[in-house]
Amino acid sequence: MADQDTIIIGGGHNGLVCAILLARAGQRVTLLEACPTLGGMAAEREFHPGFKAALAQTLYAMPRSLIRDLDLASHGLEFGPEPLPLRPLSLSAPPQSINGESLAGAADGDAEAYLKYVTMLKKFAAALAPFWERTMPRVGATGLPDLLTFGKLGLKLRLLGKDDMLEFFRVATLPMRDLLDEHFSDDGLKAALCWDALVGSQLAPRSPNQAVLTLLNRMAGKDAGQHVIPKDGMPGLVRALESAAVQAGVTIRTDCSVKTVQIEGDESGQHCTGVELESGETLLSDRVVSSADPQTTFLKLIGAQHLEIEFTNRISRLRNRGYVARVNLALSALPTFQGLDSPHGRLIVAPTMDSIEFAWDAAKYEELPASPVMEVLVPSLQAPGLAPEGQHVLVANVMYVPYDLKSGWTPGSRDELLNTVLRELERYAPGIQELVLASELLTPQDLASQYRVTNGHWHHCEPAIDQLLMMRPTYEAAQYATPIPGLYLCGAGCHPAGDVSGNPGRNAAKEILA
Ligand SMILES: Cc1cc2nc3c(=O)[nH]c(=O)nc-3n(C[C@H](O)[C@H](O)[C@H](O)COP(=O)(O)OP(=O)(O)OC[C@H]3O[C@@H](n4cnc5c(N)ncnc54)[C@H](O)[C@@H]3O)c2cc1C
Incomplete structure (x- = not known):
């Protein structure tokens, strides 16, 4: 008999979100974190006596609905009075400051252009927001729920109106440089406005691909993508998640590294039966949910011997170099x-x-x-x-x-x-x-070894067009379930991507409970 209904590997914020939602639905959940503290890349660490810094510092991508549904305020999560301004530094020009919809200190015309630009992006971000919070349809699927998801996306875009919809399709894969050149004159301002589309990825302003989509994903967070710092820093969020998990009945074990996911099977198929810890202890469960990155999960914890060759190749080829x-x-x-x-x-x-x-x-x-x-x-x-x-x-x-x-x-x-x-x-x-x-x-190599993320990638793997949506991380594992029955993913390597959004953790829980 299994000791628990679900084992979650990894106590980063996505593992915690998934654990809370499953436990609240009545499951017996055990969460195993290799490090001494919870939070993953959002964990607090003292880098010098008395001085602390998590990797993730600001919250921008977490939807307001998730903060409310998890009732994190009652678990101590508080925010400062206002979002942080974005300020391009300059040695010669007067200082500029971007606050929500206003741009102070801008060159002639740029402030009006900014209002137009941010209004357009907010409209697009609002249209796409529901799709970061749901499972993407399987490639080639023709079932009603899958068709409905496509239909809703089409409808959301159509409801933008014809002109805005066409503009969305035009800009969605533009390089940030082209998009910003169309709107602004000041190059320092353009460089600062690029940042949230590029940071954490293998893209620069001239790169086409998914920079605009990444920006729109980030703008779906609680304050339309504006950055806030929780009152006690990011550890304040992690403590609130831990408190909610404990209240929901999750068993949390830190300093508890998973060595392998146990798989059993015969010619009729295989399924997972639990995990073996580095300590040699075995925990039984018919369901294992991994928030470790996809290469760690499949290549280290499971092993190619349990996977189809094509799938193994796709996982091995994931682009995930951190920069x-x-x-x-x-x-x-x-x-x-x-x-x-x-x-x-x-x-x-x-x-x-x-x-x-x-x-x-x-x-x-x-x-x-x-x-x-x-x-x-x-x-x-x-x-x-x-x-x-x-x-x-x-x-x-x-x-x-x-790297x-x-x-x-x-x-x-x-x-x-x-x-x-x-x-x-x-x-x-x-x-x-x-x-x-x-x-x-x-360095990215330090991030890889200290945070247990392959190649130290911000998003666990690059959120490029070929590794996004119903292709994230690969099309066989894009619905949180994986080719191995009972094994699920719930970390940043899943749809929609990294950042402290909680969306992969929440979507995975919904999929498991469906
Ligand atoms: C320098 C830097 C700055 C960033 N700044 C921000 C920011 O300001 N705001 C923001 O929103 N995002 C930021 N990010 C991105 C963000 O931190 C990550 O995308 C996000 O934290 C990923 O969360 P996760 O829960 O999916 O994975 P992780 O946080 O990586 O958690 C996975 C957990 O699994 C554990 N684990 C792995 N293997 C095992 C095992 N075998 N057994 C047990 N446990 C295991 C790990 O120890 C880890 O705790 C930043 C990233 C970097 C690199």
Whole structure:
């Protein structure tokens, strides 16, 4: 007899969301997390005594309905009073600041253009929003529910009106550069507006493919894609999810790494029967739900011997090289950025769209960018508990840093990258280097080993057109169920993709309960 109805592998936010929903529906759920703390890439970690930083810092992609359905407010989740402004940094131009629908400090014409641009994107994002929150139809499926999903998507787009619908089809796969060139004159502004379409992916402003769709997915979150920091930082969200899981009756075990998913079968078929832990312990269950990335799940925890060759090949070929590095700084005081009264908000260090493109060019050839582009945040301004009183944490998401470096990742190349980032920051915030008490660099390889994500990819695997929607991660496993009966996926590698949205976890739970 199975010890539980469902075992969830991984206590990142998606594993937690899935566990809560299954337990609330009456299932006996055990969640197993390899690390000592819950949260995965959103987990709190102390990188210097008294200074804490999760990888994920801001919430933008989680739908309001999920926060409400999980009743996270009653589990302690609170937000600051207002979303963070997006601020392109410039050494010469007056400061600009984007807040929701308003753009302050813009060149002539750009503020009006911005209102038009963001109104258009919001309309498209609202039309697509329901599709991030549901299972995509199976390729070739002709059942009524699948046809209804396609029909609803068509209707939603048609309801935009003919002109907007045609405009949606025109811009959906445009490179961000083309889209922004159509609307704005200021290149620094365009570079900042690119950021949320590109960060975490293998795309730059000139790349066609899914950048606009990624942006629209992110804009489906609670404040139309505006970024907020929970009152206690991202760990505040993780604690609320943990509390909701415990209340729902989920058994949570941390420091508990799954070694294999147990599969039994004969000529008539196979099914999963539980998991074996690294400790040697076996837990029985007819249903296992993995929030680990698809390659970890299928190639490490299950093994090719249990999979069809074609499926194994598709999983092996998933494009999932991470290109984001993280720099965390412990600062003795608040830094002063040129032209800003306070470093409040998301500060974009990318003076032009070409600067982003050049950084990507270097990474494509496995080299470090000469001038890194980055998003900088001082989360301790919103969540003072992240640093000792009067001191601050600064985090920088640095794009594009290759997983494999041509010259190899050595102490020398790590120092080179960290020093380049610090020098670049010093240009915008003179004197900042003197405030640095400690620094931490996490390359994509560090992210892979410390967060157990293959190749350190932000989304577990690239959300490219061929790895999206009913093809995510592959068409055989795109409905959360997998080719192995009883085995499901629920992490960022599933539809709709990564970010702290909770959508993969919720969709997987709905699919299991259907
Ligand atoms: C530098 C960086 C900054 C980011 N910033 C943001 C941000 O500000 N906002 C945002 O929304 N998103 C951000 N993201 C993306 C976001 O953090 C991820 O997409 C999201 O957290 C993925 O959640 P998940 O639950 O699907 O997977 P994960 O968070 O990766 O969780 C998977 C869990 O499974 C566990 N696991 C794996 N293998 C095993 C095993 N064998 N046994 C047991 N447990 C196992 C792992 O330890 C992990 O806890 C960022 C990503 C990066 C890299």
